[in-house]
Amino acid sequence: MKISVIGMGAVGTEVVGHLLASTAASEIVAVDRNAEKAQAEIWDFAHTTSFIYAKNPRLIAGGWPETVNSDIVVITAGAQLERGQNRDSLVEINSKVIEDLIARTEATSPNAIVLMVTNPVDVMAQVAVAHSSFPKERVISLGTIVDTARFMRIVSEHVGIDPKNIFGYVLGDHSHTGFVPWSLCNVCGLDVDTFCALNGVAPIDRAAVRQRVLQIGLDIFAGKGNTNHGIAASVFRIIRAVAGNERSVLPVGTLLEGEYGVDGAVMSVPCVIGRRGVQKIIACRFTEEEQAAFDVSHAHVRELMALAGL
Numbered sequence: 001m002k003i004s005v006i007g008m009g010a011v012g013t014e015v016v017g018h019l020l021a022s023t024a025a026s027e028i029v030a031v032d033r034n035a036e037k038a039q040a041e042i043w044d045f046a047h048t049t050s051f052i053y054a055k056n057p058r059l060i061a062g063g064w065p066e067t068v069n070s071d072i073v074v075i076t077a078g079a080q081l082e083r084g085q086n087r088d089s090l091v092e093i094n095s096k097v098i099e100d101l102i103a104r105t106e107a108t109s110p111n112a113i114v115l116m117v118t119n120p121v122d123v124m125a126q127v128a129v130a131h132s133s134f135p136k137e138r139v140i141s142l143g144t145i146v147d148t149a150r151f152m153r154i155v156s157e158h159v160g161i162d163p164k165n166i167f168g169y170v171l172g173d174h175s176h177t178g179f180v181p182w183s184l185c186n187v188c189g190l191d192v193d194t195f196c197a198l199n200g201v202a203p204i205d206r207a208a209v210r211q212r213v214l215q216i217g218l219d220i221f222a223g224k225g226n227t228n229h230g231i232a233a234s235v236f237r238i239i240r241a242v243a244g245n246e247r248s249v250l251p252v253g254t255l256l257e258g259e260y261g262v263d264g265a266v267m268s269v270p271c272v273i274g275r276r277g278v279q280k281i282i283a284c285r286f287t288e289e290e291q292a293a294f295d296v297s298h299a300h301v302r303e304l305m306a307l308a309g310l
């Protein structure tokens with residue numbers, strides 16, 4: 001697979017690191033408006049391939065021409081937060097960046113699957129769909145997948161079990177309005193409260209877990225000026241699902257057209273991911289409380305859409 005990563009900052013470089021250590025990519029192209037930085041990263045990565053298990057992918061630092069006919073284009077380019085800003089404050093500046101980048105992506109790799117990372121990520125994915133002829137199935141917002149990874153980890157620490165055995169999601173949008181549909185979550189097949197009661201584990205404080213999930217990204221940012229490991233692993237998870245045509249269910253942002261009562265907004269819901277991108281949107285039944293939380297998230301997405309002129 002040919003995979004291009006646009007933006008060789010904290011997130012983009014970490015994505016390339018994951019790709020190198022996997023068998024998914026036969027060709028990796030790094031693009032940044034700072035061409036020297038992209039070249040330096042690619043040289044540096046090239047010097048890992050003698051020692052890690054890798055398929056010896058072609059490693060290229062270049063411009064848009066080098067990305068031609070990519071199977072996957074990961075967009076991480078754009079303005080990053082300054083301390084004290086929140087993701088929403090990037091909407092106007094990054095909308096313009098994404099309009100430009102999606103036009104270039106369409107011109108070079110019209111058959112690609114586009115993974116949108118740039119924040120505010122759900123609305124940026126919608127900008128990409130609105131300003132291109134990519135079918136919505138092939139523009140995937142990273143959405144709440146990283147929040148979900150945080151959720152799985154936080155619950156796993158509470159119950160003392162590998163996060164891969166925690167089932168559940170954060171849904172809605174990747175912001176302070178993301179929510180946990182607890183009725184869909186389980187540990188080893190048991191709902192979380194039953195698991196705790198039967199296994200001598202203190203009950204979970206649901207509100208505190210959600211708060212921690214939403215806050216931890218801000219705390220990471222406060223500590224080091226970016227967040228990159230969790231999100232890059234999330235990008236890699238989606239690439240694996242696409243490359244292997246896994247049909248795995250992942251919570252990612254996709255343009256809803258009637259699903260969940262939403263028409264014309266990108267929101268994160270459980271999606272089947274395979275070689276064609278979002279191959280199906282899974283229908284779930286929310287409780288009344290979960291539906292209300294979803295509606296709050298939807299209202300937030302609409303506010304950002306207005307700022308993006310959508």
Ligand SMILES: NC(=O)c1ccc[n+]([C@@H]2O[C@H](COP(=O)([O-])OP(=O)(O)OC[C@H]3O[C@@H](n4cnc5c(N)ncnc54)[C@H](O)[C@@H]3O)[C@@H](O)[C@H]2O)c1
Nearest residue numbers: 007008009010011032033077078080117118119121226231
């Ligand atoms: N969706 C998520 O969960 C999530 C998580 C972390 C970061 N992000 C977002 O991802 C984006 C990147 O984050 P980062 O920490 O890597 O930022 P960064 O500042 O380290 O890197 C951004 C890179 O993009 C490049 N760039 C900017 N405009 C460009 C353009 N037009 N063409 C090519 N390259 C361009 C810059 O030169 C820089 O190297 C930000 O918008 C950030 O908010 C999203």
